[in-house]
Amino acid sequence: MGNTSSMLTQYDIEEVQEHCNHAFSQQEIVSLYHRFCQLDRNSSGFITGDEFLSVPEFAVNPLSQRLLRMLDGLNFKEFVAFLSAFSPRISLQQKIEFLFKVYDFNSNGKVTFDDILSVLRDLTGSFISEQQRQEVITRVLEEAGYRRDSSLVLSDFMRVRMYYCFQYLYYKLSFRSLFTD
Amino acid sequence: MGGLDSSSMETDLDRPNIEEYLTTETIREVPKKLHLSDLLDISPTLTEAAGAIVDDSFTRCFKSNSPEPWNWNIYLFPLWCLGVVVRYGILFPARVGVLALGWIVFFAAFLPVHFLIRGHDKWRRKIERKLVEMMCSVFVASWTGVIKYHGPRPSRRPQQVFVANHTSMIDFIILEQMTAFAVIMQKHPGWVGFIQKTILESVGCIWFNRTESKDREVVATKIREHTQGVDNNPLLIFPEGTCVNNHYTVMFKKGAFELGCAVCPVAIKYNKIFVDAFWNSKKQSFTTHLAQLMTSWAVVCDVWYLEPQYIRPGEIPIEFAERVRDMISVRAGLKKVPWDGYLKYFRPSPKLTERKQQIFAESVLKRLEEK
Numbered sequence: 087m088g089n090t091s092s093m094l095t096q097y098d099i100e101e102v103q104e105h106c107n108h109a110f111s112q113q114e115i116v117s118l119y120h121r122f123c124q125l126d127r128n129s130s131g132f133i134t135g136d137e138f139l140s141v142p143e144f145a146v147n148p149l150s151q152r153l154l155r156m157l158d159g160l161n162f163k164e165f166v167a168f169l170s171a172f173s174p175r176i177s178l179q180q181k182i183e184f185l186f187k188v189y190d191f192n193s194n195g196k197v198t199f200d201d202i203l204s205v206l207r208d209l210t211g212s213f214i215s216e217q218q219r220q221e222v223i224t225r226v227l228e229e230a231g232y233r234r235d236s237s238l239v240l241s242d243f244m245r246v247r248m249y250y251c252f253q254y255l256y257y258k259l260s261f262r263s264l265f266t267d
Numbered sequence: 268m269g270g271l272d273s274s275s276m277e278t279d280l281d282r283p284n285i286e287e288y289l290t291t292e293t294i295r296e297v298p299k300k301l302h303l304s305d306l307l308d309i310s311p312t313l314t315e316a317a318g319a320i321v322d323d324s325f326t327r328c329f330k331s332n333s334p335e336p337w338n339w340n341i342y343l344f345p346l347w348c349l350g351v352v353v354r355y356g357i358l359f360p361a362r363v364g365v366l367a368l369g370w371i372v373f374f375a376a377f378l379p380v381h382f383l384i385r386g387h388d389k390w391r392r393k394i395e396r397k398l399v400e401m402m403c404s405v406f407v408a409s410w411t412g413v414i415k416y417h418g419p420r421p422s423r424r425p426q427q428v429f430v431a432n433h434t435s436m437i438d439f440i441i442l443e444q445m446t447a448f449a450v451i452m453q454k455h456p457g458w459v460g461f462i463q464k465t466i467l468e469s470v471g472c473i474w475f476n477r478t479e480s481k482d483r484e485v486v487a488t489k490i491r492e493h494t495q496g497v498d499n500n501p502l503l504i505f506p507e508g509t510c511v512n513n514h515y516t517v518m519f520k521k522g523a524f525e526l527g528c529a530v531c532p533v534a535i536k537y538n539k540i541f542v543d544a545f546w547n548s549k550k551q552s553f554t555t556h557l558a559q560l561m562t563s564w565a566v567v568c569d570v571w572y573l574e575p576q577y578i579r580p581g582e583i584p585i586e587f588a589e590r591v592r593d594m595i596s597v598r599a600g601l602k603k604v605p606w607d608g609y610l611k612y613f614r615p616s617p618k619l620t621e622r623k624q625q626i627f628a629e630s631v632l633k634r635l636e637e638k
Contacts, residue, residue, distance in 0.1 A: 121321060124330070141326060142610045143319035146619040148627075149312050157320075172317045185310065205309060211624030214632060222635060223306065228622040230303040 094119050105163050107180070111172030118169070122162050132159050148208050152188065179244065186243050196237035199223060300636040312623075318363040322342050324604045328515040329611065331545050332560050362409040362561045369405030369622035373398055376636040379636035381469065391499075395469040396447040396500065402466075403444040410542075410557075411565040414441055418572030421531065422506065423445045425497050427489075427575065428523050431533040432595050433505035435546035436553060437560070438535055443571065447491065448503035452478055459553055477508075477612060487522055494528050503533075506588065512545040513537050516601045517608040518638075519592045532591050534599035538567040549611075553638075571598050 099112050125133045125141070135154045147153075156170065160168060161175045170176055171184035189197045189205055206219050214222075224234050230246070232238070338347035354551065377398050384391045394519060406427050407414065421429060429448065431438060436459075441452055449471035473493065475486045494498050508521035513536065524530060537544040542563035546556045560566055573594055578587045 118321070125320075137596065138320070139614060140604055141319050141323045142615045143323045143325065144316055144622065146615050147312060147316040147319065148620055148624050149316060150620075153313070153316055169321065170318055172314060181310075183308070185313075188309070189307070189314065202306065206306065209309065209312065209624060210628035210631065211621055213621075213625045213628035218632070218635075222301065222631060225635075226301055226306055227317065232303075243307065246304045246307055248304050248310070251604045 097159050102163050102166050106167045106170040107176065109173035109176050110166065118166055119162060122165055133157070133165070147212070149188075149205075152205070153206055156188070182243050182248065183240065185248075186240050196239060197200060197243070198237045199227070199234055291363040300377040300637050301631065305634075323434070325606045325610060328511050328517055328604055329547065331512055331543055331550075344385075349361060350354050350564075354564065358411075358564075359562050362411075366405060366409040366561075369402060369409070373402045373405070376631070377466070381484050388414065392469070392498075399466065399470055400444060400447050403440045406440050407444050407566075410437075410560040410563070412441065413567045413572060414444075415568075416445060416570045416572070421448075421501055421572060423501060425499070426494055427501060427531055428494060428526060428528060429501055429531045429533055430506050430519070430523050430591060430595075431502045431503065431535055432513075432516050432599060432601065433507045433510050434537060435510055435544050435556065437544060437546075437566070438505070439503070441535070441568065442503060442533065445570075447500050449473070450503045451475060451490070451499040451505070455553070456508045457552075457554075473502075477609070483522070490522065491526060494526055506592075507608045509611050510546050510548060511608065512547075513539075515604050516592055516596045517604055517606050519588040520607075521584040521588050524578065524591070527578070527587075528588070529577055530591055531575045532573040532595050532598075533571075534573060534595045536569050536601070541565045541567045559620040562623075569599075573598060 094116060099115050102115050103112065115208065122133065125137050127137055135158050138154060138157060144150055149171070157165070157168060171181050186197065187193075189201050190202065191201055202223050203219060206214075206223065207216075210219065212222065227234060232242075244264070275437075298518050338344045347628050379394065380391060380394050380398070380421060382396075431442065439448075439452070440450060443450075450467070451473045452463060452467075452475070454474050454476055455463060463474070471493065473486060473489045476482050490502065490504075493502050504523040505519075506529055507515070508520055511517055542565070544560070544566060546553070551559070576587070576591055578584070578595070582590075592603060595601070
C-alpha cells in the first residue's frame with residue numbers, strides 16, 4: 087500500500103479488512119481512509135501526535151495522552167485495527183481485549199494496582215486526592231475478591247461484568263457522517 | 268445552547284453535541300454502589316476519543332471540498348479545455364489589465380490627495396473614502412463579481428458596529444465596495460501588509476496580532492474609541508476571528524458584543540458552483556488565492572444586511588453573540604458549531620479537560636459514599 091497515493095485498490099481494502107477481523111465494511115474502510123489522509127497533513131503515511139491533537143474534541147479527552155502512545159506511528163492498516171474495537175461487528179471478547187491493552191501500559195499481560203491508579207488519575211485529575219484514589223481502588227478490588235497487590239490478567243477482565251463496554255455507545259461513533267463526504 | 272432538539276436518535280451530525288461532553292448525561296443510570304467494573308470500564312471516554320478521531324465538527328469547518336471533475340469524457344473534455352483557454356488566456360490577462368489600470372488611477376488620485384490636501388481634512392477623508400470604494404469595485408470587477416446586496420444600506424452613525432461571517436479576505440473588499448468600512452484585521456506580511464499600513468490607514472482600520480496575549484485589551488480600547496467618534500467610518504468586525512469554509516460558523520468572540528452599541532449583522536454566502544471562495548490560509552497565500560479567483564468564471568455571492576440588534580436586558584455578551592450568530596447562520600444557510608475559531612492555531616484550554624475530570628471525580632466520590 088503506497089504511503090503517498092490517495093487511492094486504495096480493492097486488494098488494499100481487502101487486506102485491511104482481513105487485518106481488522108472484518109470490523110468494517112469496505113465502504114467504511116474507504117471513508118476511514120479519506121479521514122486518515124485528512125488528518126495526516128504532511129502525507130507521511132502515519133498520523134503524528136500533533137496531528138491528532140489538532141482535533142479539539144480529541145485533545146480535550148482525559149485519556150488522549152494514553153491513547154496517543156498507542157496511536158503514534160500507526161499506518162493506515164494498524165489505524166483501522168485500532169478503531170475496530172469500537173465497531174458493533176466485533177465480539178465482546180475482543181472489545182475487552184482492547185480495554186485490557188489500554189490499561190496494560192507496559193504490555194506485559196498484567197494489569198496491576200498502579201496501572202489502574204494511573205488510568206484513574208488521568209480520568210479524575212486534581213479533583214480527587216491521591217490517597218482517595220488509592221482507597222477507592224483498594225476497596226473495589228477487595229470487594230471483587232482481589233488483593234491490593236494482585237495483578238489482573240485478561241481472563242480476570244473477562245469475568246468482570248462491564249456495564250457499558252462499548253455496547254450502547256457505538257452509535258455516537260458517527261460513521262454515517264463518513265458516507266456524506 | 269437553546270433550541271437544540273435531542274429527542275431523535277437520528278442525530279444531525281453537524282449538530283453541536285458539546286453539551287453531552289460537559290454534563291453528567293454521559294454517565295447515566297448506573298447502579299449506586301461502586302464496583303470494580305465501574306472503574307475498569309472506561310469505554311464511554313474511549314468511545315468519545317474514537318468518535319473524535321473518526322470525525323469531528325471542527326475539522327469539517329475548514330475542509331475545502333475539491334471540485335468534482337466533470338470533464339471525463341470525449342465531448343466534455345474539449346469543452347473544458349476551451350474553457351481553460353478562455354479563462355487563462357483571455358479573461359485572466361484582461362482582468363490583470365483592469366486591475367493594473369485601477370491601481371494606477373487609484374494611486375494617481377490618492378497620493379496627491381493624501382499628501383497635498385492638508386488643511387481640509389473632512390474633504391480629504393471624503394475623497395479618500397470614495398477612492399477606496401472605487402478601488403474595491405475594481406477588485407470586484409477583476410474577478411467578475413456578481414454580488415447581490417439585500418437589505419438597507421449601512422448608514423454612517425456613531426454607536427454601531429457591523430459583524431459578518433468570514434470566509435476570505437475578499438469579504439472585506441465586497442463589503443467595502445458598497446460602504447467604506449473601517450475594519451479590524453490581523454496584521455499580514457508582504458504586499459498585503461503594505462496596503463494595510465498605507466491605504467487602509469485612511470479608512471481608519473485597527474490592527475491586531477493573534478499571537479500577542481495583551482493584544483485583546485488594547486484592541487478592545489481602540490474599538491470603543493472608534494465607535495464613539497462621530498466622523499469615523501462604520502466599524503466592521505469579523506467575530507469568528509478566522510476564515511471558515513462558508514458552510515459553517517464557528518463561535519463568535521464576544522468583543523464586538525460588549526460595547527453597548529447597536530450590532531448590525533451582515534450575512535455573506537458565496538455560490539460554490541462558480542468558485543470556492545474559502546481562503547485556506549494554511550494552504551494558500553493570498554496572492555495564490557486571488558489568482559485562483561481571477562482564473563475562474565465569476566465570484567457570485569449574496570450579501571444580506573440584517574436588522575440592527577441591541578443587547579437585551581439580562582442578556583450577557585456571549586448570549587448576545589450567539590443570538591446574532593444564529594441570525595447570520597440562518598440567513599446565509601450555514602450550520603453552527605460550538606468551537607472557537609482560534610483552535611486552528613492554539614490547543615484547547617486545559618480547563619475543558621478539567622471539567623470532564625471533575626464530573627467523573629464527583630460521580631466516583633458520590634458513589635463511594637453509597638453503601
